[in-house]
Amino acid sequence: MEHIVIIGNGISGVTAARHIRKLSDKKITIVSAESDHFFSRTALMYVYMGHMKFEHTKPYEDWFWKKNRIDLKKGFVKQIDSAAKTLHFKEGDTLNYDQLIIATGSKPNKFGWPGQDLKGVQGLYSKQDLENLEVYAPDNKICKHAVIVGGGLIGIELAEMFHSRHIPVTFLVRENSFWNGVLPEGESAMINREISRNGIDLKLSTNLKEIISDKNGKVKAVILEETGEEIPCDFVGLTAGVSPNINFIKDSEIETNRGVLVNRFLETNISSIYAIGDCAEQQEAIGNRRPIEAVWYTGRMMGEAVAQTICNNRTEYKPGHWFNSAKFFDIEYQTYGWVFAQPKENSIHFHWKHEDDTKCITIAFDKETHQFLGINTFGIRMRHDFFNRVLTENRPVEYVMEYLADANFDPEFYKLHEKAIINTFNKDNNTAIPLKKKSWKRIFQTS
Numbered sequence: 001m002e003h004i005v006i007i008g009n010g011i012s013g014v015t016a017a018r019h020i021r022k023l024s025d026k027k028i029t030i031v032s033a034e035s036d037h038f039f040s041r042t043a044l045m046y047v048y049m050g051h052m053k054f055e056h057t058k059p060y061e062d063w064f065w066k067k068n069r070i071d072l073k074k075g076f077v078k079q080i081d082s083a084a085k086t087l088h089f090k091e092g093d094t095l096n097y098d099q100l101i102i103a104t105g106s107k108p109n110k111f112g113w114p115g116q117d118l119k120g121v122q123g124l125y126s127k128q129d130l131e132n133l134e135v136y137a138p139d140n141k142i143c144k145h146a147v148i149v150g151g152g153l154i155g156i157e158l159a160e161m162f163h164s165r166h167i168p169v170t171f172l173v174r175e176n177s178f179w180n181g182v183l184p185e186g187e188s189a190m191i192n193r194e195i196s197r198n199g200i201d202l203k204l205s206t207n208l209k210e211i212i213s214d215k216n217g218k219v220k221a222v223i224l225e226e227t228g229e230e231i232p233c234d235f236v237g238l239t240a241g242v243s244p245n246i247n248f249i250k251d252s253e254i255e256t257n258r259g260v261l262v263n264r265f266l267e268t269n270i271s272s273i274y275a276i277g278d279c280a281e282q283q284e285a286i287g288n289r290r291p292i293e294a295v296w297y298t299g300r301m302m303g304e305a306v307a308q309t310i311c312n313n314r315t316e317y318k319p320g321h322w323f324n325s326a327k328f329f330d331i332e333y334q335t336y337g338w339v340f341a342q343p344k345e346n347s348i349h350f351h352w353k354h355e356d357d358t359k360c361i362t363i364a365f366d367k368e369t370h371q372f373l374g375i376n377t378f379g380i381r382m383r384h385d386f387f388n389r390v391l392t393e394n395r396p397v398e399y400v401m402e403y404l405a406d407a408n409f410d411p412e413f414y415k416l417h418e419k420a421i422i423n424t425f426n427k428d429n430n431t432a433i434p435l436k437k438k439s440w441k442r443i444f445q446t447s
């Protein structure tokens, strides 16, 4: 029987395994060095914050794997011998495969800072990272002060986690405003204020120079690049982005760049070897998407596509319109389509912010045709199906504005702001969009 081996038991590898099982009787083995069973990485923060136990992050019961004849192997793959179709494990054993899926995810970036491997210095990625947080930062007695290096989505999660245990935090962000390589100026500035409102010492335009050790090899302070200031601390979180976790592949025959290079079918240069999820790099970018996307739902989609291909239905990976969501302390963020930090040459940004400084919207549209290109919302939850449709149908921004109330999860709440938003839009753009009268649902159903 054909043996499919998957390295990595994250969302990508597990989705591939589940779908191969649905479609075939092939022998399936999932390998992982991290955990016995699949868990939801995105929920790690809630375990530390006490909202759930680690056990609750497992989407499937432990009996699920045996029942579905998916073998689980704990071990770290140190080498892939593609000629012999054999995996070599750090533990000394080997495993043969007929087809191999590489789904090894990401690892936190480290930029060679002195002291980056000290005790109490780590990223937030793995189950082991969560366990080490409980050792080095269980409370504000053992960890009197934490420093976080790198202002992205994981950095702000870590800040919120420490905040929940009353551990004072200094947050070092290299840019002059939080995540402003991704967020437009008004949004980024609003999140700066939200971070500070939560008592976090946000230091913008600030780089880490080095991490200082105590006599036991544990962190005791950091030194800042710009000022030379020394900040005493008991924990340093390294959250300056992630990169594909593929060091063990570098001297194999498999072509890599930052990630494992794949075509649209997720095939590598070696037949019978595929790569999916955070570790895969598209040779040719798909639309405006980045060649490597470290997000949950794209890993799942790649797992589904590769399962089809392996089960003799060669299927292209087609992720559809970009969307994403996150939370910045109490402010929920959603994005659909493309809203870049700076409007591209042919596009315009419309920005509206509520006076309470926790809600705002940015809409990008084409200068000439007024085609809607994308939306960011903060503190206002929108419906995915609405934006998927307007993007697919290339609707103009005026249409989106008119039906924005229907696209909202909480129309009553939105109605409170609708007039202000439409009025601002009309004023900024010299348009005369009326307040919504019809329901987009009725329109879509009849069209």
Ligand SMILES: Cc1cc2nc3c(=O)[nH]c(=O)nc-3n(C[C@H](O)[C@H](O)[C@H](O)COP(=O)(O)OP(=O)(O)OC[C@H]3O[C@@H](n4cnc5c(N)ncnc54)[C@H](O)[C@@H]3O)c2cc1C
Binding pocket: 007, 008, 009, 010, 011, 012, 013, 031, 032, 033, 034, 035, 041, 042, 043, 044, 045, 075, 076, 077, 078, 103, 104, 105, 106, 124, 125, 126, 154, 157, 245, 248, 276, 277, 278, 279, 293, 294, 295, 296, 297, 299, 325, 326
């Ligand atoms: C704290 C945090 C919060 C996040 N929040 C969000 C969010 O809100 N929304 C969102 O879309 N995304 C979020 N992400 C990103 C998302 O979790 C990842 O995109 C996703 O988990 C990647 O899945 P994957 O299956 O590709 O890889 P992973 O989940 O990383 O799984 C890969 C597995 O392979 C194992 N492995 C690696 N190398 C080897 C080897 N040589 N031998 C054996 N095993 C190996 C790893 O240990 C790991 O268990 C978050 C990530 C983190 C860390």
